[in-house]
Amino acid sequence: MSLFASPLFLFSLACTGVFCLFVAQLIRSNQVIHQRNDALRLSQAQLEQSAHYDVVTGLxxxxxxxxRLETAISSGERLGVxxxxxxxxxxxxxxxxxPLGDLLLQQTTQRFVSLLTAQDTACRLGGDEFAFVLSCPQDEQVMAQVQGLLLAMQxxxxLKGTAALVTGSIGVAxxxxxxxxxxxxxxxxxxxxxxAKEGGRNTYRTYHxxxxxxxxxxxFLEGALRRALQQNEFELWYQxxxxxxxGRVEGAEALLRWRDPEQGLVSPADFIPxxxxTGLIIPLGEKVLDLACAQLACWRARECLPGPLAINVAALQIERSDFVESLSRALRRYDLPATLLEVEITESLLMESPQHACAILSQLxxxxxxxxxxxxxTGYSSLAYLKVLPIDHLKIDRTFIKDLPGDDDGVAITQSIIDLGHALGFRITAEGIETHAQHAFLRNAGCDQGQGYLIGRPMPADSFERWLAEQPYSQQPMLL
Incomplete structure (x- = not known):
């Protein structure tokens, strides 16, 4: 019998084959285990990254x-946060x-990182807020870095061909x-x-x-303001x-007042800003529209309309709400013609969002x-915008009126505004008239309308009606 055909040889060969197969399977198993371990380590690293780092900026x-702040504190060294x-x-x-907002955040991050030392830490708290730990023993060094961050933001x-201008507000502790x-x-x-935000933005404040x-x-005031909206604690006064x-009465300006049940009247200087x-100016603006139109409907029914009623509109109402639709809805609710309302916006709003503001004014x-x-x-208007603005009136700010007619600069500026406005086809109204000398100067300078304490203070509706009845040149009732 041949050796290769012997049972012992065949058995040995079979055992060798089984062993090789076992070894191959073992190798493959080890490879699978290594792959799984690699995947697990990668997954753990990704979890670690997502748990501790911001997805957009990598900070x-x-x-x-x-x-890291707690570790820095434990060192006992002086820190700027x-x-x-x-x-x-x-x-x-x-x-x-x-997507372009994220790009702005990424570019901002690059600028920040370039200004920091290896000992400093930057992070993205969320949204458009960042935080820093500056390891500087001297306060002057921290302030220098703060100024650097502000300049970098300016x-x-x-953003892919679009130039974006933003600034930063910084708090320091x-x-x-x-x-x-x-x-x-x-x-x-x-x-x-x-x-720092309240101080005008693009600046910093150190904690006190x-x-x-x-x-x-x-x-506390914000909570009270929300309650006041729910409980209708607001009213309009009329100037x-x-x-x-x-001397003929040609309308009035509606001014919002808050009558708190405990504190009484709250100054608009406290609650309007x-x-x-907080964005509450949007529902507050809706309230003003409703109150103004309700009062106009009342006067119209009694045939004692004083003229068009002017309402002030804040920037957020233009930027973040459909103001035109809100106004249209209020007019429909009280069945009023649009000619009974006048909308006043600030010059600064025109300069911040000229195209959007002009579009809204044009619709109105x-x-x-x-x-x-x-x-x-007061808002550094561009004459290029002024000549194409869809507006009817210019109101001269009271800061130019208060020292008339003794202030030569005020005289020159006021006269220039009047002449320029008339040349562009606008009617001109002067605010803050408090003396007969101011009244006489503005009349002789060609100013069309005026309002101020000399003429009449802001009054509740019933007081305004009594004042109106006493005027010898009150406007004839409007029967619109």
């Missing part, structure tokens, strides 16, 4: 930032879209002066950032304990406007609503 997120908010980011995001951003924990330092830096008290008061040549910051004019630029002369 540490809030969680990792607080961990910053919170930065991008001024104008929402407008970029809304007008250009979220340079235009190229120091360890250990303003807190000993990461939470307190971040909170105080955030409070200081809001103070008074800021916390002011913030608490603002939170008359007259023709400066004849808060309403604008087409409806028959008169349009006016309030506080004219």
């Amino acid at each position: 540490p997120n809030r969680l990792l930032f607080q961990q 910053l919170v930065l908010d991008i001024d104008g980011f929402k407008l970029v995001n809304d007008s250009l879209g979220h 340079q235009p951003f190229d 120091f360890y250990p002066d303003h807190g000993h924990t990461s939470d307190s330092l971040l909170r105080h830096a955030d409070t200081a950032m809001y103070a 304990p008074d800021m916390t008290l002011q913030l608490q008061q603002r939170i 008359p406007k007259i023709d400066l040549f004849s 808060l309403a604008e910051r 004019q087409q409806m028959g609503v008169a349009t006016a630029v309030d506080d004219f002369g």
